[in-house]
Amino acid sequence: MATITLEKLAKSYGAVQTIHGIDLAIGDGEFVALVGPSGCGKSTLLRMIAGLEEVSGGRLSIGDKVVNAVEPRDRDVAMVFQDYALYPHMTVEQNIGFGLKMRKTDAADIAARVAEAAQILQIEPLLQRRPAELSGGQRQRVAMGRAIVRRPSAFLFDEPLSNLDAKLRVEMRTEIKRLHGLLGRTTVYVTHDQVEALTLADRVVILKDGRIMQEGPPLTLYEQPANLFVAEFIGSPQMNMFAGTIAGDGQPGIQLDGFRLPLSAQAAPGTKVKLGARPEAILLAGSDTPDLVTKVEVFEPLGSDTMVSCRIAGTMAVVRLSPEVPVARGMELALRFDRRKLHLFDATSGNRIASEPHSA
Ligand SMILES: Nc1ncnc2c1ncn2[C@@H]1O[C@H](COP(=O)(O)OP(=O)(O)OP(=O)(O)O)[C@@H](O)[C@H]1O
Ligand SMILES: [Mg+2]
Structure with a gap:
């Protein structure tokens, strides 16, 4: 069960508080988008869930386990970043399997999982290429492949599409939605693009200055904005x-x-x-x-x-x-x-x- 529960979650850098007591319950298999202007705390929240950023206050649980002090590798979540940093000297196949190899997974198991991920992502013909021989969208698929082979109980995405051009972004958006439908894993997706948030997520959380301004299904935010900020942020x-x-x-x-x-x-x-x-x-x-x-x-x-x-x-x-x-x-x-x-x-x-x- 990969529910993710944030209770009064807070983050301070020295004396400066950037996340102000966030309460949010993400359901098992739910797709939640965190959206808001630059600097509102989206990445910080996601990195706290991943374990890459220490929690300053409150409680963070994955399933029914409090993970405030749990190492990132023991959280059973996989993160996909904007800058997907593939290893240039490795083939697609090696890039996708690398994390498993580092975890000393058995070679036959790695091969099977890489093949399965490649099939899901429709990149089987590319497995022997190197990253320099791929388009931006294909590289993004490889980065997602690295996350998929880990079979995590939750996926965390931080602006995974912002390096792609507008047309590819729309294509990959459909791809991510298809993947979620296929794998059914809990997904937290960070973006500053409200259209991306509305089109992808079951539920959208709008942040400003480290606080939730409103959360709800996309159409509720569009039709019943709770305040001026949400009214002006949502809709184009x-x-x-x-x-x-x-x-x-x-x-x-x-x-x-x-x-x-x-x-x-x-x-x-x-x-x-x-x-x-x-x-x-x-x-x-x-x-x-x-x-x-x-x-x-x-x-x-x-x-x-x-x-x-x-x-x-x-x-x-x-x-x-x-x-x-x-x-x-x-x-x-x-x-x-x-x-x-x-x-x-x-x-x-x-x-x-x-x-x-x-x-x-
Ligand atoms: N290591 C740090 N030390 C001090 N302040 C930080 C640090 N990392 C982030 N911050 C501050 O925390 C706030 C939230 O940053 P965060 O990166 O979470 O924003 P974001 O919503 O992801 O923005 P963007 O859309 O630009 O990626 C910002 O005001 C930022 O300056
Ligand atoms: Mg960010």
């Missing part, structure tokens, strides 16, 4: 944010620059808020009453959608339109907010405020 293009105030005239509503939206919110009148609307939450008004009229400033025809930049409530906003809508620079747009897809945050604390559409 970013969620549009408009400054507003809770109306104080007895009628529920949010007053924005130039217009008012009929939302009832659980906050006192006069509270400064941020209204969040993703590009797909702003629609052409059609036969409905528009909330506002604006002009197309820039448009990007992507084929699947057309992204339109226009000024809304004093802010440049991005609106996602169907590619069938004819768009031109300067064209007038009558727009309406999709009331069911709006997010409200306290402008001071950044925390989500519960709100619902209100029919005037």
Whole structure:
């Protein structure tokens, strides 16, 4: 059973605390992504799980065993790094089997495990090549092979794809997901790329400055961000944010620059808020009453959608339109907010405020 449990896990370097008491329970076979901006503590957390970094406070368990003081080699986890550092003078076969050889595994067993890993990774024809004769994606597969042959109960990945170009990254992403489906091992995957996190993981943990900002299934984070940080971090293009105030005239509503939206919110009148609307939450008004009229400033025809930049409530906003809508620079747009897809945050604390559409 490779559950991984973090209880009030903390890390300090000298007097500086970088991880502030993280609580997280990772289930057996679960795929969890740790995501957040540079320096938020992703690698430090992963390295603590691997045993490469000492724990300063709290408790870390793998299965039902507390491993705070257990050596990395006795933790039954395998780590794949961004810099996969293959041995240049060894063949692919020797690179994959090297760790087992160092552990004095029997030669026949090594050969069998290497063959099995090569088959899983579909690199059998490459086994006699040296790393210099491989593409970036193939090298990455070899690095994963080294981890697979150890048959660990958990895989730990630290930005394994960031040295690859965009197309290969997408390919290898699919590969890692396929591997997880095939092997079913507990996986902790560190990335600063929110798309990678959302597409790969069963559960995403968003970190900032050594603290968890929110954790949950990908769609929950997208649809119910708990605070401004998560709202702006998840989603591409970013969620549009408009400054507003809770109306104080007895009628529920949010007053924005130039217009008012009929939302009832659980906050006192006069509270400064941020209204969040993703590009797909702003629609052409059609036969409905528009909330506002604006002009197309820039448009990007992507084929699947057309992204339109226009000024809304004093802010440049991005609106996602169907590619069938004819768009031109300067064209007038009558727009309406999709009331069911709006997010409200306290402008001071950044925390989500519960709100619902209100029919005037
Ligand atoms: N050996 C160290 N001594 C002092 N501070 C450190 C050390 N290693 C990391 N830190 C600090 O701990 C914090 C977290 O670093 P970490 O490497 O975990 O970030 P990260 O989220 O992996 O960032 P990135 O996306 O850039 O890899 C950073 O502020 C970093 O400067
Ligand atoms: Mg890192």
